[in-house]
Amino acid sequence: MRRPSRGSEAEVEERRQAALRHVAEEGEIRIADLAGRLGVSVMTMHRDLDNLHERQLLRKGRGVATAFPNLTMESALRFREHVNMAAKEAIADALVEEVTPGSTVLIDCGSTLFPLARRLAGIEGLRVITNSLRVTYLLAGSPVEVTLLGDRFYEDFASCAGPQARRELKHLRAGVAFVTATSVSDGRLYHPVREYADNKGAYVQAADRAVLAVDHSKFGRTATHSYGDVSGYDLLVTDAGAPESELRSVRDLGVAIRTGEAGVRTPRS
Template sequence: MLARQRQELILDSVRATGGVRVSELVDRLGVSDMTVRRDIDELARRGLVTRVHGGATAAGSSVEEPGFAVKSALHTAAKQAIAEAAAALVEPGASVALSAGTTTHAVASVLLGIPGLTVVTNSLRVAEVLHAAPRPDLTVVLTGGERTPSDALVGPVAVAALRGLHVDWLLMGVHGMDVDAGFTSPNLAEAETNRALLTSARQVAVVADNSKWGVVGLSTIATLDEADVVVSDDGLDPEARQAIEQSCGRLVLAA
């Protein structure tokens, strides 16, 4: 297969699903890891895809969002470490809100080890994790709303459900974080719902791996200084660390 043919197939896959992994392409195309990466580099140079760690996503990611399955396959080790560090902030008996996303999905699994929690979420995936291990000491509140590609429930119904709620912690995943744009989402309705989650919380922890730094989505959820804690991984670059520490005051880096 010629390079142009491979690149057309890669581009078709990205457009169909929002993103692809290098490992998947190696198996599908029958070529080496290095060849796939060169093809992705060429597509990225032409502005047709955005290269990310372990694969590629659709170009113009500020308004486009890969599906849950694609995102869950990226940065898995970092997300697990972040999940464990974020869950350590939560005390037994606390009330916790979890936004949608693959990192908060990982957090939900770790929270199962903490007794007496009440969890509020607008994420179908998070609710599935929590309901899979039913316990009498775990209360799960799922908002209604319209479903997004990241399996979030958003819109007026979700926002209305969150009015009047008060939780100890919001653990919030984001599409991007930037010194000027703050914490962002590519989805206007999801950004609005996340702002409602933020209003309900006494303390806010943003959970985001290092690849989210410098990414700016369509809509700002909150400025950096509106987070009490940012939980990221040790791959976060020094400039980002300094900006976050100066803005929100506390940065936790999971190893």
């Protein structure tokens, strides 16, 4: 007999993300208690935790789930790549409209841009410059010509950042730069690592047009290093869940906004 559906793939992943947050916040939690918090059976919770354990995002033991000591929600790339996937896909649909065949494109290392990288693989005559090892892998085997910026490698972000990358960018020119932000609050930009904050400014300076890609979860947050505001960008692309109060601050700084809708192509602002 076929078992009833346990939800769509997106719903299951969202529940796993919620479970990971609980474990990361508490350090260790009983699996039965976690199942109760999330409103699922203990068996379903075991399956979810088995998946997270296999992805090396937590440790699953006898009756308990335990966080790795170095897990942070800001920098665990394996976790972030699968967060808010519907929003990131909608954002990518809007971003790809900015790309012209035969042009040179700069791509930042944030996971918000990974769906865009997949779409770029099919665009003719494209040259991509990036500091992201993950973006490079996503374009491997495609006709796209890829240049990987070099500098200190940060394993948590699977990318390079530092003064050498900024020096390289001074000698490069792109038609458009796609940049992400870890945190945006009242139009100001923040990142937990100083070198990445500085790199983002260099991306903007190296392109004729700069596009900031931010999913709704990044708004209303701050991080250790502030690096100016959104006014240096020509366009901000986000998803339908972005808070209106934060978007108002962006508009007040003179930046156009495009909102990607899942499965819908949106007109340009």
